[in-house]
Amino acid sequence: MPDMLITKTNEEPGAASLTVTVPVERVREAEERATQTYLKRARLPGFRRGKAPPAMVRKQFAKDIREQVLQDLVRESWRRAVEQEALKPIADPHVHNLSWEEGAALRFELHVEVRPEVSLARLGGFRLHRQVAPVTAEQVEAQLGELRDQRAPWLPVEGESPRPKDLVQVSIAQGLGAEAKDPQAHQFVLGEGRAIPDLEERILALRPGETVDATVRYPADFPDETKRGQTRDVRVTLQEVKRQQLAELTDDFAREVGDFDSLDALRRAIREDLERDAAREADARVRAELIEQLVAANNVVAPRPLVERALWVYAQAYGVPEERLPQFATEFRSLAEQQVRRDLVLDHVAERERLRAGPEEVEQRLGELAERRRTPVEQLRASLEKAGRLRDLERGLTEEKIFTFLLSQSTVEQT
Secondary structure (H helix, E strand, O other), rough: OOOEEEEEEEOOOOOOEEEEEOOOHHHHHHHHHHHOOOOOOOOOOOOOOOOOOOHHHHOOOOOHHHHHHHHHHHHHHHHHHHHHHHOOOOOOOEEEEEEEOOOEEEEEEEEEOOOOOOOOOOOOEEEEEEEEOOOOOHHHEEEEEEEHHHHHHHHEOOHHHHHHOOEEEEEEEEEOHHHOOOEEEEEEEOOOOOOOOHHHHHHHOOOOOOEEEEEEEEOOOOHHHHOOOOOEEEEEEEEEOOOOOOOOHHHHHHHOOOOOHHHHHHHHHHHHHHHHHHHHHHHHHHHHHHHHHHHHHHHOOOOHHHHHHHHHHHHHHOOHHHHHHHHHHHHHHHHHHHHHHHHHHHHHHHHHOOOOOHHHHHHHHHHHHHHHOOHHHHHHHHHHHHHHOOOHHHHHHHHHHHHHHEEEEEEEEOO
Protein backbone atom coordinates (compact mmCIF):
# COMPACT_ATOMS: atom_id res chain seq x y z
CA MET A 1 0.00 0.00 0.00
CA PRO A 2 1.44 3.44 -0.94
CA ASP A 3 2.79 5.38 2.02
CA MET A 4 2.15 8.97 3.03
CA LEU A 5 4.32 11.55 1.30
CA ILE A 6 5.63 14.21 3.70
CA THR A 7 7.82 17.00 2.33
CA LYS A 8 9.31 19.96 4.18
CA THR A 9 8.52 23.02 2.08
CA ASN A 10 9.78 25.82 4.29
CA GLU A 11 11.95 26.25 7.35
CA GLU A 12 13.10 29.23 9.36
CA PRO A 13 14.37 29.60 12.92
CA GLY A 14 11.40 28.76 15.11
CA ALA A 15 9.03 27.37 12.46
CA ALA A 16 8.63 24.72 9.76
CA SER A 17 6.05 23.98 7.06
CA LEU A 18 5.36 20.59 5.49
CA THR A 19 3.04 19.30 2.77
CA VAL A 20 1.31 15.98 3.32
CA THR A 21 -0.25 13.75 0.69
CA VAL A 22 -2.21 10.72 1.87
CA PRO A 23 -2.85 8.30 -1.02
CA VAL A 24 -6.44 7.31 -1.73
CA GLU A 25 -5.80 3.73 -0.56
CA ARG A 26 -4.82 4.94 2.93
CA VAL A 27 -7.80 7.31 3.00
CA ARG A 28 -10.13 4.37 2.26
CA GLU A 29 -8.47 2.30 4.96
CA ALA A 30 -9.03 5.13 7.49
CA GLU A 31 -12.65 5.46 6.34
CA GLU A 32 -13.18 1.75 6.90
CA ARG A 33 -11.75 1.94 10.40
CA ALA A 34 -13.93 4.92 11.27
CA THR A 35 -17.02 3.17 9.82
CA GLN A 36 -16.34 0.10 11.93
CA THR A 37 -16.08 2.28 15.02
CA TYR A 38 -19.50 3.83 14.38
CA LEU A 39 -20.91 0.45 13.31
CA LYS A 40 -20.16 -1.03 16.74
CA ARG A 41 -21.94 1.69 18.68
CA ALA A 42 -24.61 2.91 16.25
CA ARG A 43 -28.30 2.48 17.08
CA LEU A 44 -30.45 2.58 13.95
CA PRO A 45 -34.21 1.87 13.81
CA GLY A 46 -34.93 -1.82 13.13
CA PHE A 47 -31.40 -3.02 13.95
CA ARG A 48 -29.66 -4.15 17.12
CA ARG A 49 -26.53 -2.30 18.21
CA GLY A 50 -23.67 -3.20 15.85
CA LYS A 51 -25.90 -5.04 13.34
CA ALA A 52 -26.85 -2.19 10.97
CA PRO A 53 -25.56 -2.48 7.36
CA PRO A 54 -22.23 -0.59 6.84
CA ALA A 55 -23.66 1.37 3.90
CA MET A 56 -26.51 2.67 6.11
CA VAL A 57 -24.06 3.60 8.88
CA ARG A 58 -21.83 5.46 6.42
CA LYS A 59 -24.82 7.43 5.15
CA GLN A 60 -26.24 8.19 8.60
CA PHE A 61 -22.90 9.26 10.11
CA ALA A 62 -21.16 10.60 7.00
CA LYS A 63 -20.12 13.91 8.56
CA ASP A 64 -18.88 12.31 11.80
CA ILE A 65 -16.95 9.63 9.93
CA ARG A 66 -15.29 12.25 7.71
CA GLU A 67 -14.20 14.28 10.75
CA GLN A 68 -12.86 11.14 12.42
CA VAL A 69 -10.87 10.23 9.28
CA LEU A 70 -9.36 13.71 9.10
CA GLN A 71 -8.39 13.67 12.77
CA ASP A 72 -6.81 10.21 12.49
CA LEU A 73 -4.84 10.98 9.33
CA VAL A 74 -3.63 14.38 10.51
CA ARG A 75 -2.53 12.84 13.82
CA GLU A 76 -0.71 9.98 12.06
CA SER A 77 0.95 12.27 9.52
CA TRP A 78 2.11 14.62 12.28
CA ARG A 79 3.65 11.75 14.23
CA ARG A 80 5.52 10.60 11.11
CA ALA A 81 6.61 14.15 10.24
CA VAL A 82 8.18 14.63 13.68
CA GLU A 83 10.14 11.38 13.30
CA GLN A 84 11.10 11.91 9.64
CA GLU A 85 12.29 15.52 10.01
CA ALA A 86 13.56 15.21 13.61
CA LEU A 87 11.37 18.15 14.61
CA LYS A 88 11.32 19.60 18.10
CA PRO A 89 7.81 21.10 18.24
CA ILE A 90 6.80 23.44 21.02
CA ALA A 91 3.08 23.22 20.20
CA ASP A 92 0.57 21.31 18.08
CA PRO A 93 0.68 22.06 14.33
CA HIS A 94 -1.77 24.21 12.36
CA VAL A 95 -3.48 22.62 9.36
CA HIS A 96 -3.79 24.76 6.21
CA ASN A 97 -4.92 24.40 2.59
CA LEU A 98 -6.75 21.12 3.13
CA SER A 99 -7.96 19.45 -0.06
CA TRP A 100 -10.02 16.26 -0.03
CA GLU A 101 -12.51 15.23 -2.66
CA GLU A 102 -14.57 12.05 -2.51
CA GLY A 103 -12.51 9.10 -3.79
CA ALA A 104 -9.30 11.16 -4.03
CA ALA A 105 -6.09 11.57 -2.07
CA LEU A 106 -6.02 13.85 0.96
CA ARG A 107 -3.64 16.83 0.81
CA PHE A 108 -2.87 19.51 3.40
CA GLU A 109 -0.08 21.59 4.91
CA LEU A 110 1.27 21.47 8.45
CA HIS A 111 2.69 24.67 9.95
CA VAL A 112 4.35 24.37 13.35
CA GLU A 113 6.52 26.34 15.75
CA VAL A 114 9.69 24.43 16.61
CA ARG A 115 12.54 24.91 19.00
CA PRO A 116 15.50 26.30 17.03
CA GLU A 117 19.06 25.18 17.51
CA VAL A 118 20.79 27.32 20.11
CA SER A 119 24.52 27.43 20.66
CA LEU A 120 25.76 28.74 24.01
CA ALA A 121 29.54 28.94 23.95
CA ARG A 122 29.67 30.70 27.31
CA LEU A 123 27.62 29.71 30.36
CA GLY A 124 29.62 31.29 33.18
CA GLY A 125 32.26 33.72 34.25
CA PHE A 126 29.77 36.54 34.73
CA ARG A 127 29.82 39.02 37.60
CA LEU A 128 26.40 39.55 39.17
CA HIS A 129 25.12 41.80 41.94
CA ARG A 130 22.59 40.72 44.56
CA GLN A 131 21.13 43.48 46.68
CA VAL A 132 18.41 42.79 49.24
CA ALA A 133 16.36 45.87 50.02
CA PRO A 134 16.21 46.45 53.80
CA VAL A 135 12.79 46.22 55.45
CA THR A 136 11.82 49.45 57.20
CA ALA A 137 9.64 50.01 60.23
CA GLU A 138 7.27 51.96 57.97
CA GLN A 139 6.77 48.91 55.77
CA VAL A 140 5.99 46.75 58.79
CA GLU A 141 3.45 49.26 60.07
CA ALA A 142 1.87 49.56 56.61
CA GLN A 143 1.45 45.78 56.46
CA LEU A 144 0.04 45.80 59.97
CA GLY A 145 -2.39 48.50 58.85
CA GLU A 146 -3.55 46.34 55.94
CA LEU A 147 -4.25 43.47 58.34
CA ARG A 148 -6.19 45.89 60.49
CA ASP A 149 -8.23 47.08 57.49
CA GLN A 150 -8.97 43.52 56.36
CA ARG A 151 -10.43 42.57 59.73
CA ALA A 152 -12.35 45.78 60.39
CA PRO A 153 -16.17 45.46 60.15
CA TRP A 154 -18.24 47.95 58.13
CA LEU A 155 -20.71 49.81 60.33
CA PRO A 156 -23.52 52.17 59.14
CA VAL A 157 -22.99 55.94 59.48
CA GLU A 158 -26.05 58.08 60.18
CA GLY A 159 -26.59 61.79 59.71
CA GLU A 160 -23.23 62.79 58.25
CA SER A 161 -21.56 62.98 54.86
CA PRO A 162 -19.19 60.22 53.81
CA ARG A 163 -15.41 60.50 53.90
CA PRO A 164 -12.76 59.04 51.61
CA LYS A 165 -12.42 55.27 52.24
CA ASP A 166 -16.09 54.99 53.28
CA LEU A 167 -18.29 52.38 51.58
CA VAL A 168 -21.28 54.03 49.87
CA GLN A 169 -24.47 52.66 48.33
CA VAL A 170 -25.79 55.03 45.68
CA SER A 171 -28.46 55.16 42.99
CA ILE A 172 -27.47 56.87 39.75
CA ALA A 173 -30.05 57.79 37.10
CA GLN A 174 -29.42 59.28 33.67
CA GLY A 175 -30.81 62.82 33.31
CA LEU A 176 -31.83 65.62 35.67
CA GLY A 177 -34.88 66.13 37.89
CA ALA A 178 -38.12 64.71 36.52
CA GLU A 179 -36.28 63.73 33.33
CA ALA A 180 -34.05 61.28 35.21
CA LYS A 181 -34.60 57.63 34.25
CA ASP A 182 -33.20 54.13 34.57
CA PRO A 183 -31.69 54.41 38.07
CA GLN A 184 -28.94 51.89 38.76
CA ALA A 185 -27.62 50.82 42.18
CA HIS A 186 -23.86 50.99 42.78
CA GLN A 187 -21.68 50.20 45.77
CA PHE A 188 -18.02 51.20 46.07
CA VAL A 189 -15.37 52.59 48.39
CA LEU A 190 -14.67 56.28 47.89
CA GLY A 191 -11.15 57.07 46.79
CA GLU A 192 -10.40 53.72 45.15
CA GLY A 193 -11.00 54.99 41.63
CA ARG A 194 -14.21 53.04 41.05
CA ALA A 195 -16.11 56.24 40.22
CA ILE A 196 -15.01 59.32 38.25
CA PRO A 197 -13.72 62.23 40.40
CA ASP A 198 -16.63 64.55 39.52
CA LEU A 199 -19.14 61.98 40.74
CA GLU A 200 -17.23 61.26 43.96
CA GLU A 201 -17.09 64.99 44.70
CA ARG A 202 -20.91 65.20 44.50
CA ILE A 203 -21.33 62.12 46.72
CA LEU A 204 -18.97 63.50 49.38
CA ALA A 205 -21.30 66.50 49.75
CA LEU A 206 -24.44 64.40 50.41
CA ARG A 207 -25.89 62.81 53.53
CA PRO A 208 -27.70 59.46 53.52
CA GLY A 209 -31.11 59.89 51.87
CA GLU A 210 -30.18 63.08 49.98
CA THR A 211 -30.28 63.51 46.19
CA VAL A 212 -28.42 65.86 43.86
CA ASP A 213 -28.68 66.66 40.14
CA ALA A 214 -25.29 67.21 38.53
CA THR A 215 -23.40 67.37 35.27
CA VAL A 216 -20.24 65.29 35.58
CA ARG A 217 -17.28 65.13 33.21
CA TYR A 218 -15.23 62.04 32.37
CA PRO A 219 -11.49 62.66 32.96
CA ALA A 220 -9.00 62.87 30.09
CA ASP A 221 -7.41 59.55 31.11
CA PHE A 222 -10.68 57.56 31.36
CA PRO A 223 -10.12 53.94 30.16
CA ASP A 224 -12.92 54.15 27.57
CA GLU A 225 -11.45 56.55 25.02
CA THR A 226 -14.85 57.37 23.54
CA LYS A 227 -15.97 58.93 26.86
CA ARG A 228 -12.89 61.03 27.63
CA GLY A 229 -13.85 64.65 28.19
CA GLN A 230 -17.56 63.90 27.69
CA THR A 231 -20.22 65.15 30.13
CA ARG A 232 -23.27 63.37 31.52
CA ASP A 233 -26.34 64.66 33.36
CA VAL A 234 -27.07 62.44 36.35
CA ARG A 235 -29.30 62.31 39.40
CA VAL A 236 -27.44 60.79 42.37
CA THR A 237 -29.06 59.54 45.56
CA LEU A 238 -26.88 58.54 48.50
CA GLN A 239 -28.68 55.62 50.12
CA GLU A 240 -26.23 54.34 52.72
CA VAL A 241 -22.77 55.04 54.15
CA LYS A 242 -20.63 52.51 55.99
CA ARG A 243 -17.31 53.09 57.72
CA GLN A 244 -14.78 50.58 58.93
CA GLN A 245 -14.43 50.20 62.67
CA LEU A 246 -10.70 49.71 63.10
CA ALA A 247 -9.56 47.59 66.02
CA GLU A 248 -6.96 48.91 68.45
CA LEU A 249 -3.46 47.55 67.90
CA THR A 250 -3.14 45.44 71.05
CA ASP A 251 -1.99 41.97 72.03
CA ASP A 252 -5.62 40.86 71.75
CA PHE A 253 -5.65 41.97 68.10
CA ALA A 254 -2.48 39.96 67.44
CA ARG A 255 -4.07 36.85 68.96
CA GLU A 256 -7.15 37.32 66.75
CA VAL A 257 -4.98 37.54 63.63
CA GLY A 258 -3.17 34.27 64.29
CA ASP A 259 -1.02 32.25 66.64
CA PHE A 260 0.81 35.22 68.16
CA ASP A 261 1.31 35.89 71.86
CA SER A 262 1.69 39.63 71.50
CA LEU A 263 1.63 42.56 69.09
CA ASP A 264 5.44 42.53 69.05
CA ALA A 265 5.38 38.87 67.96
CA LEU A 266 3.02 39.78 65.11
CA ARG A 267 5.32 42.62 64.05
CA ARG A 268 8.31 40.23 64.05
CA ALA A 269 6.39 37.76 61.88
CA ILE A 270 5.43 40.53 59.44
CA ARG A 271 9.06 41.67 59.25
CA GLU A 272 10.22 38.11 58.55
CA ASP A 273 7.66 37.76 55.75
CA LEU A 274 8.74 41.06 54.21
CA GLU A 275 12.40 40.04 54.48
CA ARG A 276 11.67 36.76 52.69
CA ASP A 277 9.85 38.72 49.96
CA ALA A 278 12.81 41.07 49.64
CA ALA A 279 15.19 38.10 49.32
CA ARG A 280 13.01 36.54 46.62
CA GLU A 281 12.92 39.82 44.72
CA ALA A 282 16.71 40.08 44.96
CA ASP A 283 17.05 36.51 43.63
CA ALA A 284 14.71 37.34 40.75
CA ARG A 285 16.80 40.39 39.83
CA VAL A 286 20.00 38.30 39.88
CA ARG A 287 18.41 35.69 37.62
CA ALA A 288 17.21 38.37 35.21
CA GLU A 289 20.69 39.93 35.15
CA LEU A 290 22.25 36.52 34.51
CA ILE A 291 19.91 35.79 31.59
CA GLU A 292 20.61 39.25 30.15
CA GLN A 293 24.37 38.63 30.24
CA LEU A 294 24.01 35.10 28.84
CA VAL A 295 21.90 36.37 25.94
CA ALA A 296 24.35 39.18 25.17
CA ALA A 297 27.46 36.99 25.43
CA ASN A 298 26.02 34.31 23.13
CA ASN A 299 24.10 36.60 20.76
CA VAL A 300 20.82 34.70 21.30
CA VAL A 301 18.17 35.78 18.80
CA ALA A 302 14.39 35.56 19.33
CA PRO A 303 12.93 33.90 16.19
CA ARG A 304 9.96 35.75 14.72
CA PRO A 305 7.51 32.76 14.82
CA LEU A 306 8.16 32.19 18.52
CA VAL A 307 7.74 35.89 19.27
CA GLU A 308 4.42 35.90 17.39
CA ARG A 309 3.29 32.87 19.38
CA ALA A 310 4.26 34.52 22.69
CA LEU A 311 2.29 37.63 21.71
CA TRP A 312 -0.72 35.46 20.89
CA VAL A 313 -0.50 33.74 24.29
CA TYR A 314 -0.29 37.12 26.04
CA ALA A 315 -3.26 38.43 24.08
CA GLN A 316 -5.35 35.38 24.99
CA ALA A 317 -4.41 35.68 28.67
CA TYR A 318 -5.34 39.38 28.80
CA GLY A 319 -8.49 38.97 26.69
CA VAL A 320 -7.33 41.54 24.12
CA PRO A 321 -10.07 42.22 21.53
CA GLU A 322 -9.18 41.57 17.90
CA GLU A 323 -9.26 45.23 16.89
CA ARG A 324 -6.56 46.04 19.48
CA LEU A 325 -4.19 43.20 18.53
CA PRO A 326 -1.88 45.30 16.26
CA GLN A 327 -1.41 47.95 18.95
CA PHE A 328 -0.98 45.27 21.61
CA ALA A 329 1.67 43.48 19.51
CA THR A 330 3.60 46.72 19.10
CA GLU A 331 3.53 47.52 22.81
CA PHE A 332 4.41 44.01 24.03
CA ARG A 333 6.83 42.83 21.30
CA SER A 334 9.92 43.73 23.32
CA LEU A 335 8.60 41.78 26.32
CA ALA A 336 7.76 38.79 24.09
CA GLU A 337 11.26 38.82 22.57
CA GLN A 338 12.77 38.90 26.04
CA GLN A 339 10.60 35.96 27.15
CA VAL A 340 11.50 33.90 24.05
CA ARG A 341 15.24 34.45 24.53
CA ARG A 342 14.94 33.47 28.18
CA ASP A 343 13.05 30.27 27.36
CA LEU A 344 15.54 29.31 24.64
CA VAL A 345 18.47 29.71 27.01
CA LEU A 346 16.87 27.77 29.85
CA ASP A 347 15.64 24.94 27.60
CA HIS A 348 19.09 24.59 26.04
CA VAL A 349 20.83 24.44 29.42
CA ALA A 350 18.25 21.99 30.83
CA GLU A 351 18.77 19.62 27.89
CA ARG A 352 22.54 20.01 27.68
CA GLU A 353 23.12 19.50 31.41
CA ARG A 354 20.20 17.07 31.93
CA LEU A 355 18.61 19.25 34.59
CA ARG A 356 14.92 18.62 34.00
CA ALA A 357 12.97 17.78 37.17
CA GLY A 358 11.96 14.12 37.36
CA PRO A 359 8.74 12.55 38.69
CA GLU A 360 10.36 11.87 42.07
CA GLU A 361 11.26 15.54 42.53
CA VAL A 362 7.77 16.62 41.54
CA GLU A 363 6.26 14.19 44.06
CA GLN A 364 8.58 15.47 46.78
CA ARG A 365 7.60 19.08 46.11
CA LEU A 366 3.90 18.12 46.05
CA GLY A 367 4.35 16.50 49.45
CA GLU A 368 6.02 19.64 50.84
CA LEU A 369 3.26 21.89 49.51
CA ALA A 370 0.54 19.58 50.79
CA GLU A 371 2.06 19.50 54.26
CA ARG A 372 2.39 23.28 54.29
CA ARG A 373 -1.23 23.71 53.24
CA ARG A 374 -2.44 20.85 55.45
CA THR A 375 -4.03 19.22 52.41
CA PRO A 376 -3.87 15.56 51.25
CA VAL A 377 -1.32 15.11 48.46
CA GLU A 378 -3.85 13.52 46.08
CA GLN A 379 -6.28 16.38 46.59
CA LEU A 380 -3.57 18.94 45.85
CA ARG A 381 -2.43 17.03 42.76
CA ALA A 382 -6.00 16.83 41.45
CA SER A 383 -6.49 20.56 42.08
CA LEU A 384 -3.29 21.47 40.22
CA GLU A 385 -4.11 19.17 37.31
CA LYS A 386 -7.59 20.65 36.99
CA ALA A 387 -6.15 24.17 36.94
CA GLY A 388 -3.46 23.13 34.43
CA ARG A 389 -0.72 24.08 36.90
CA LEU A 390 1.01 20.75 37.47
CA ARG A 391 3.32 21.41 34.52
CA ASP A 392 4.05 24.84 36.01
CA LEU A 393 5.22 23.10 39.17
CA GLU A 394 7.54 20.84 37.16
CA ARG A 395 8.80 23.82 35.16
CA GLY A 396 9.48 25.75 38.37
CA LEU A 397 11.54 22.90 39.79
CA THR A 398 13.50 22.62 36.55
CA GLU A 399 14.24 26.34 36.58
CA GLU A 400 15.48 26.12 40.16
CA LYS A 401 17.96 23.43 39.09
CA ILE A 402 19.04 25.41 36.02
CA PHE A 403 19.70 28.61 37.95
CA THR A 404 21.51 26.74 40.74
CA PHE A 405 23.83 25.32 38.07
CA LEU A 406 24.28 28.59 36.17
CA LEU A 407 24.90 30.70 39.27
CA SER A 408 27.57 28.22 40.38
CA GLN A 409 29.46 29.11 37.17
CA SER A 410 29.54 32.86 37.94
CA THR A 411 30.36 35.25 40.77
CA VAL A 412 27.52 36.75 42.77
CA GLU A 413 28.47 39.79 44.85
CA GLN A 414 26.29 40.64 47.82
CA THR A 415 25.75 44.37 48.09
